[in-house]
Amino acid sequence: MAVPISAGKWQRLRSLTDEQGRFKMMAIDQRGSLRKALAKVTNKDPKDVAYDEMAQVKALITRHLAPYATAVLTDPEYGYPYSIQHLPPRVGLLLAYEETGYEKAGPTGKERKSKLLESWSVEKAQKAGADAVKLLMYYHPDASDEVKRHQQRIIREVGEECARFDMPFLLELVAYAIEEAGTDTPEYARRKPDLVIRSAAEFSKPEYRVDILKLEFPADLKYTAEFSKGAFDGKERPAVYSLAEVRGFCRQLDEAAGAPWVILSAGVDIEEFLIQVQLATEAGASGFLCGRAIWKDAVSLYPDTAKMEEWLCSQGAYNFVRANAYAERARPWFCHRKFGGPENIELAGRSPNWYVEYAPTA
Amino acid sequence: MAVPISAGKWQRLRSLTDEQGRFKMMAIDQRGSLRKALAKVTNKDPKDVAYDEMAQVKALITRHLAPYATAVLTDPEYGYPYSIQHLPPRVGLLLAYEETGYEKAGPTGKERKSKLLESWSVEKAQKAGADAVKLLMYYHPDASDEVKRHQQRIIREVGEECARFDMPFLLELVAYAIEEAGTDTPEYARRKPDLVIRSAAEFSKPEYRVDILKLEFPADLKYTAEFSKGAFDGKERPAVYSLAEVRGFCRQLDEAAGAPWVILSAGVDIEEFLIQVQLATEAGASGFLCGRAIWKDAVSLYPDTAKMEEWLCSQGAYNFVRANAYAERARPWFCHRKFGGPENIELAGRSPNWYVEYAPTA
Numbered sequence A, B: 001m002a003v004p005i006s007a008g009k010w011q012r013l014r015s016l017t018d019e020q021g022r023f024k025m026m027a028i029d030q031r032g033s034l035r036k037a038l039a040k041v042t043n044k045d046p047k048d049v050a051y052d053e054m055a056q057v058k059a060l061i062t063r064h065l066a067p068y069a070t071a072v073l074t075d076p077e078y079g080y081p082y083s084i085q086h087l088p089p090r091v092g093l094l095l096a097y098e099e100t101g102y103e104k105a106g107p108t109g110k111e112r113k114s115k116l117l118e119s120w121s122v123e124k125a126q127k128a129g130a131d132a133v134k135l136l137m138y139y140h141p142d143a144s145d146e147v148k149r150h151q152q153r154i155i156r157e158v159g160e161e162c163a164r165f166d167m168p169f170l171l172e173l174v175a176y177a178i179e180e181a182g183t184d185t186p187e188y189a190r191r192k193p194d195l196v197i198r199s200a201a202e203f204s205k206p207e208y209r210v211d212i213l214k215l216e217f218p219a220d221l222k223y224t225a226e227f228s229k230g231a232f233d234g235k236e237r238p239a240v241y242s243l244a245e246v247r248g249f250c251r252q253l254d255e256a257a258g259a260p261w262v263i264l265s266a267g268v269d270i271e272e273f274l275i276q277v278q279l280a281t282e283a284g285a286s287g288f289l290c291g292r293a294i295w296k297d298a299v300s301l302y303p304d305t306a307k308m309e310e311w312l313c314s315q316g317a318y319n320f321v322r323a324n325a326y327a328e329r330a331r332p333w334f335c336h337r338k339f340g341g342p343e344n345i346e347l348a349g350r351s352p353n354w355y356v357e358y359a360p361t362a
Helices: A005-015 A034-039 A050-068 A079-086 A122-127 A145-165 A186-201 A243-256 A270-283 A292-299 A305-329 B007-015 B032-041 B051-068 B081-087 B122-125 B145-164 B187-203 B243-255 B270-283 B292-299 B307-327
Strands: A001-003 A024-028 A073-074 A093-094 A103-105 A111-114 A132-138 A169-174 A212-215 A261-263 A286-288 A345-346 B004-006 B023-027 B072-074 B092-096 B103-105 B111-112 B132-138 B169-172 B210-213 B262-263 B287-290 B346-349
Touching: A024 A305, A024 B307, A034 A050, A034 B122, A050 A073, A050 A079, A050 A292, A050 A305, A079 B007, A079 B346, A103 A145, A103 B072, A111 A145, A122 B122, A132 A145, A145 A169, A169 A186, A169 A345, A186 A212, A186 A243, A186 B051, A243 A270, A243 B023, A261 A270, A270 A286, A270 A292, A270 A305, A286 A292, A286 A305, A292 A305, A292 B103, A292 B145, A305 B007, A345 B081, B007 B346, B023 B051, B023 B307, B032 B051, B032 B169, B032 B292, B051 B072, B051 B307, B072 B081, B092 B111, B103 B145, B111 B145, B132 B145, B145 B169, B169 B187, B187 B210, B187 B243, B270 B287, B270 B292, B270 B307, B287 B292, B287 B307, B292 B307
Parallel strands: A001 A345, A024 A073, A024 A286, A073 A093, A093 A132, A132 A169, A169 A212, A212 A261, A261 A286, B004 B346, B023 B072, B023 B287, B072 B092, B092 B132, B132 B169, B169 B210, B210 B262, B262 B287
Antiparallel strands: A103 A111, B103 B111
16 A cells, blocks of 8 residues: 655655664754753853853754764754754754743643744745754643644644645644643643643644654653652652553553654653653654753753763763664654555655646645 | 855755765666666667656666665656655755756757756755755867857856755766767877866856766776776777876866865776776765766666666675775865865854844745
């Protein structure tokens, strides 16, 4: 059974993976969270962190860690302009499309509305040579209809914009607490699998035209019986599920994901992330798109850039190499059931007249 | 000294090379010459070679040899639509922009005018995900002014079109005999260095906006004292220069080339091509873009596709691996004097406002 794929999507997705079709990607597109981390380590207010500091830290991390990545996700504001010379040959590029942060919304003011980065577009990303457009959307499947519709509309519009330019669309979904006292609570941990799985199911609908889903790990390992005694951060928490149950959530997530999916690190420590990668790829994830879990400890050494470089070259590189090793068993993206293997792939609209009919813009 | 490079050009050039910035690229965009070869082996008139035969042979060669290439050059007519599933992850893509062949022109009727492939464009190539646009132009620096102006105009226009879309522009220059009885003559061999070097100099002018030059080897090794006794094809020829002189031509070509350059194989046998790669890269070439020298013997096995595959997997792969080994000493493209090393590269228009000012189309 032949599965058609359009020229630009296929061509660019090929640039993001290793030779076997596995994503081992680094995220350095953080803006709000990086600003906060730099403010903390320099004892400043986040708004007083200078543009140059943001750009310099991104460039340093890109320079030392991009060589380990199959692709790098950065942002068009601080990251791309001052880091391009550190992107090595043959490493793919993803560019972020959302404005950092969110607007408080909904009846309780605890819901989140996103917006796109002004003065940026899929057309610009394509011209600049990006291999994919990344969109981070906060999403809670039990948020108010108004907030959900707002988020869905943006995603649908970016999906259409990407389709028009034949650009791969990577959608990142991040849930949040509405009723719970925070995300590090037993209540939220218990709820997380459902939030992550239902969100993945929603945006697997064809109308959103998502090519890769970037998903949270569908549980909180700190609340598993096996790791609840403080295995990762020394803090004891109640156990709300077992690792066997978490494996089940991962399988459910794979069933819900109608497109190849990768996991994000959301700033957990590297040891916890490695276990997430292992469990997710066992269940069918096609790799990871990881930022802070790999490099966050470098930021706490700022502004001592010599120490940062030393850390990045040693521990940072070691973190990345281990994450890559854990992703070796990931499912190649073209083996996701949407495609069923490279032997099924064929060019959409394939014909001797393809080059005539392929439209410059749709 | 900072050397500015635009986002789209840098980003895509990065996709064409190995990790060190060396081009080890395969050409399978032949149309006229492949049609002739298939006609010969099947005892047909070239015009009776079917579309499907062309597409099938291209797909077979792509499938077995693309994994050895850093990038593959194919054509939008026969090659791309039926070969995409055989392009492995992480292999770059170049698409041809010229119509195959040429129109006889000039006062003697022995000059050559080219034209672009109708219904194709840089915009389409970009949307389809190409990493570079390739244009083959026949060019003789002593052709009539009218023919030279015609060829120069096309090249200038494609250079502008590529600049507008921020796409890398690879220009292939092929000379031909006007006064001489053919290209396999001592007269043409003697003239060849001058033709190749002067053409490279012409299209190194900034007005043509060429990013990579794909050049002929600037001499005919069959007419060197060292190889004239039939070393490559058993046929003895007069010696018109020595290998030491040929080394000098290669150095002159490197001086004339104002942009990174690669050599083409023009259908010579693999043993001759390997020496060309060695001499050219010694002089500063950044690698090769090679077609027939690597795979032409497979075509003579057509229509026995099983035998073709056997040949491609063994001798074809061996040819490619050797060409890659010879290119290991090539100059990384960003070390060409135009750039002077990766440490000099910076984004054109780099500023905190880059993402606002970078125009979707220029």
